[in-house]
Amino acid sequence: MRFLSTRGTAPPLGFADAFASGLAPDGGLYVPESLPDVRPLLDGGAAAYPELAAGFLKNFDTDHTGEQVDDLAAASYAGFPDPDDAAPLVQLDDNTFVLELFHGPTLAFKDFGLQLVGNLFADQIARTGEPINVLGATSGDTGSAAIHGLADKAGARVFILYPQGRISELQERQMTCSGADNIYPVAIEGSFDDAQRIVKELFGDLEFKAAARLSAVNSINLARVLAQSVYYLHAVNRLPGDKRTAPRFVVPTGNFGNVLAGWLASRMGMPAGGFVVATNRNDLLQRLFTSGRYQPGTVAPSLAPSMDIQVASNFERFLFYHLGADGARTAEIMGRVAAGETVDVPDFDTGAFAATRTDDDGILRNIADTWGRYGYLADPHTACGFGSIDPATPTVVLATAHPAKFPDTIEKATGERPTHPTLEALKSATPQNVTLPATAGAVRDYLETNILTA
């Protein structure tokens, strides 16, 4: 299978190259040249999760042999307590189900993409014999999922920048207590924006980027999106037979990665009765999918911090398909978005999507209601989806984080204080990190002494 850029001018690449480049040279995102039919994978749950993942990925990754893809998939779910059911489906009432995506090493759904990414990098290092140094900035979850995807992988070092004192202690400990000696968490004396600016600047210096063998783990990587489509198929497989024909998926959303993965699966033949885009108060996507207008606002902190985003990077892939795979038109519209213009999506029609927005009061209310009604603790991100349940429609709510990651919010809403052994163990672990000033020069010096070059 080849992969095309959404902006239409970069040359098509195979899976391994599209994975390794992340962003296409014309600024676009890679999408598969054609969408396979995944209906043969809808086997009513006969396949264990890693087999399902391998069956799905073989359609796209034709650079590896089938056996290699099997191994990649097996390795990517080995860190889950029950790899064969990596994403358990929990029934709350006749028609309402929760797909729990928080059983991976960092207790959030990003593990699904980043465990696979870690193994693909390890494979690339083994194949080329060349080391890589991953550099990224994080406001929380992505950094720790990347760290746990690459911890102890030979030939890889990981440098994650985060704003000092501006992420939760638990989030910081998830990054600084990995115990792996190829992991370099860096607290930056500044904001998340400073950390991101430094990363951009260092990647922008192409000579340094090449000499330091820098790689990124950004949210637009093709492999992350594809890995995420798998759990939608798993959910359909695990639904009772009479609920499987057109389930509605409710998806807590930040940059549109998670919901895009489901929508793509539906374009490949997976039955779906629609997708609900669930945002917090940062409602760019809720407004977009009600009005067709892309108009970023300013980011405001919320109780669901991993969705505090006003840039929907993965929307570009949806737009490309919406425009009939017209790369030139996609490039034109994304150029206007990048210039800060408000853009109306041409021929907009809500289609398969509905949208909902939940502010902080609503998050607390939904957590309390879900606890009262079903005895189920939903984390603040998942709670954004729980305001839009129609009891008459088979519905799968995607649960994106473990409630124990947000004990204060859960306790405020329900009086319960959830815990998790992984998080308890972090409290007594020894953190390992450095603190650097918020300048690209300081980070560059630090990288130069710590990267792997051969």
Ligand SMILES: *Cc1c(COP(=O)(O)O)cnc(C)c1O
């Ligand atoms: C990243 C994240 C989201 C948002 O996912 P997108 O792919 O950005 O839509 C939602 N919930 C949690 C817990 C996350 O970490």
